[in-house]
Amino acid sequence: MSNIIIGTAGHIDHGKTSLIKALNGYEGDETKEEKQRGITIDLSFSNLKKAQQNIAFIDVPGHEKLVKNMIAGAFSFDCVMLVVAATEGIMPQTVEHIEIINLLGIKEIVVVLTKKDLVSKEQLELQKETIEKFLKEFEFDIKFICCVSIYEEKSIENLKDKLFTLKSSSKPQENFFRYYVDRVFSVKGIGTVVTGTVLGNQISLDEKVFIPHLQKETKIKNIQVHNQNALEANISNRAALNLQNIKATELQRGDLISKKGFLRGFDTLDISFKCLKGKELHHNRVYSLFIGSKKVEVKVLLFDSTTTLEEGFATIKAKEEFFCIYKEKIILREANDTIAGGIILNSVNDPMKKSQKKLLLNALYEKNIKEAYNILLQAHKKGLGLISSAQRFALSHDEAINFGKNLEEVFCDEKELVIYPIFTKEYIKEQIKQIYTKNSYALLSNAAIKLRIKWASTAFIQTVLDELEKENFLIKDKNLYRNANIKEDFAKNLEDIISKRLEEEDLAPTAPYNIYDDLDIDRKLGDNILKSLCSKKQVIRLQHNLFIHANSLSKVVKQMKEIIKEDGYIDINNFKDKYPLSRKYLITYLDYLDNFSQIKKIDNKRVFLKE
Incomplete structure (x- = not known):
């Protein structure tokens, strides 16, 4: 089914909501306040179908104090239906709505002159000419101009036929789903439901989506498109989404729902902007920024001025994070005055001058x-x-x-x-050379080098290793690389080096991985060397990460037995008096005593068994 979103625009009381009702029977002003005041206060959503065509209407308020609500709906328009009363013609909010539509980059427009039954044919033609002249100041693609009265069914049917000639949405497809929330509510027995317009890419039932500002993933339990259950919602569909395990109080208008992994949040944006005629942006001043259905207070910092500019670049700073993409449109307002429109150029805060x-x-x-x-x-x-x-x-x-x-x-x-x-390849090459120059017996894999150069991918590191191999600086031995200048038996030399180091460290040996890192050898290789030393009884493994040289262990066992002879027992206190080691080592050596049959543990003390 083809979809198009048509949004209304126009001055208050020019008949936008009455026209929607005449087209599809939908009563847009639903709230008690709206009915009492006789004006549209918030957005209303309805649709019109014909065969495989669907038109979604977003009816916006025309009152000057409610322009913020109008903007919240306008970002998702494919086409604008400018409604002008033939009795009054162009009015202040007609102008502001058209200026906002133009700032948002919406080009397709249809013009509907309402209340045609209240003016003469000559007045009607004059109003058409005036509107056409007004719209020529902008670069709109005017699809048609139609004159109607809600009391003349033939004129309404004629408008319907013309609307169904419009092409479906031209919103670009992106590689991930985006969706600005414009309403959120909780339904008993169902849970949290949000409404909005599908952007970027379609979304399907049971698919996982991500709420960036909450950093929470959720699942789509149900989709409704124009009050009908659906298996998916496509670009430009007005859709209601039922979210799993999300409270309605966690969401509000303007929040974005997307897919995990695509959007990072930043409290700054870089934009290009252009002010409306006669307006300027002031440097370091606070404005209201509108993006999607979101409104947020921001500070504007101009790039090329410390005073004012009519157009240019600016950095936007806020007290909350934005989750935006390149070329999204924004509006900047001050109080009830629209000042400028802008395009997001840089949505990622990069460390640069x-x-x-x-x-x-x-x-x-x-x-x-x-x-x-x-x-x-x-x-x-x-x-x-x-x-x-x-x-x-x-x-x-x-x-x-x-x-x-x-x-x-x-x-x-x-x-x-x-x-x-590519020049960073030289930095990686220098890092690797330093490793093998410092430790001639370094023996590392690509993965082990990546642990030292975490930001580089294994594929990038491999290109450097390949070059060093061609330069005869390194020799590849299975998946390990060794110094090409060393001809001796690497395995034997490394065993001797590790054995000697453990012997020198005596009763406070370094953890294995620290030894491997110090010697610049691959962890798997290091583990194999320690296994070999243990099998030869040169090194004893006492714990998962505690290996001690056999000579050192024999010495400390002999000395612990001497303490028992002198004091009648050994525990952590009198042991520490003689050997001020860390508690980790003391407890390990005391536990090792339990392997000897002539020693018995009583509470926390070890004593000799009586003969």
């Missing part, structure tokens, strides 16, 4: 993604994650990988989804 950031913003503004990658790689010398390309550039993984592969002077790890500037 202002001059570097300016270059990045210029590249992103020009949609030069290749140049943006190159600039970011200068700031991310230890690798730029391609998975973040979904958020940074609104690219799919495949598109991001293709960009990475076609960049010059980079290494693209397709498996790990990371790209590295």
Whole structure:
């Protein structure tokens, strides 16, 4: 089924809600306050179907004090239905609504002149000409202009037919689902239900979704599209989602629901902006920012001015995190005044200088993604994650990988989804050389080197190891690499080195992994060496991570027996008096005494058995 979202726009009392009722029978003003005041206060949602076509209507309030509610609905419009009363023509909120629609980048528009029965044909034609002239100031794609009266069924049917000629949604498909909540409520026996518009990609029943600001994953228990149960909801579907194990009190209008792993939260955004005619943005001033159905107070920091600008770049700072993507539209308002519209250029807070950031913003503004990658790689010398390309550039993984592969002077790890500037290869090479220069008997695998250079992927490290092997600096022995200048028996030498070290450390031996790291040998290899030493009885294993040289153990056992002879017993106190070791060692050696048949443990003391 094809879907399109049509949103109303227009001045208060020009007949937006009455027109929707005439089209589909839906009474939009549902609340008691709305009925008493006779105006739409919040958004209302309804639809109209014909065969395989579905039109979703979002009716917005026309009152100047309720523009914030209008913006919350407008972000999801595919097309705008500008409603103008033939009796009054263009009014202040007609202008502001159109300015906001233009700032949000919505281009398709239909014009409906209402109350045609209350004016003459000449007045009607004059109003049409005035509206067309007004709209020429903007770059809208005007689909048609239609004159109606809710009391003339033929005019309403004519409008319906024209609406069904509109093409389905042109919202771009992304590689992950996004959904701004515009309403949230709890239904007895069902649980938490949210409503909103599907963006990015479809969502299916029983699929897992992620709520970034809560850092919680949940499952879709039920989907309703226009009050009908559905197996999935597609882009531009108005959908109600029943969420599992989420309390209604945890969510509010403006919260985003998405997929895990795609969006990181930041309390800053970098934008390009353009003010409405006669308006300016002030540096370091607080404004209300609208993104999706979310409203948040922010501070605006201009890039190229410490006073005011009509257009340019700015950094937005907030006291909460945004979860946004490249090219999302925003609106900035001050009190009840719309000031500017903007486009998110950089939704990730990167550690970079202002001059570097300016270059990045210029590249992103020009949609030069290749140049943006190159600039970011200068700031991310230890690798730029391609998975973040979904958020940074609104690219799919495949598109991001293709960009990475076609960049010059980079290494693209397709498996790990990371790209590295090629010059960082020299840094890795130097790190590896230092290891093998410091310890001639170093014997490491790729995985062991990665433990030391955590930011580098195994594939990137492997390219360096391959080069060092070609340069005859290293020799590969199975999956381990050794110094090419050492010709002796590595295994025998390493056994001697570890045995000697344990003997020198005497009663306070280092834990095995620390020894391996100090000697720069692979952990698996180190474990095998210790097993060999234990089988030869040169080293004794007392605990999981405590190995002692046999000579040292014999010595301490002899000395512990001497303490028993002198004091009649040994416990941790008199043992520590003679040997001020850590408690870990003392208890281990005392426990080892229990292996001797002539020694008995009584409470916490060891004594000789009486003959």
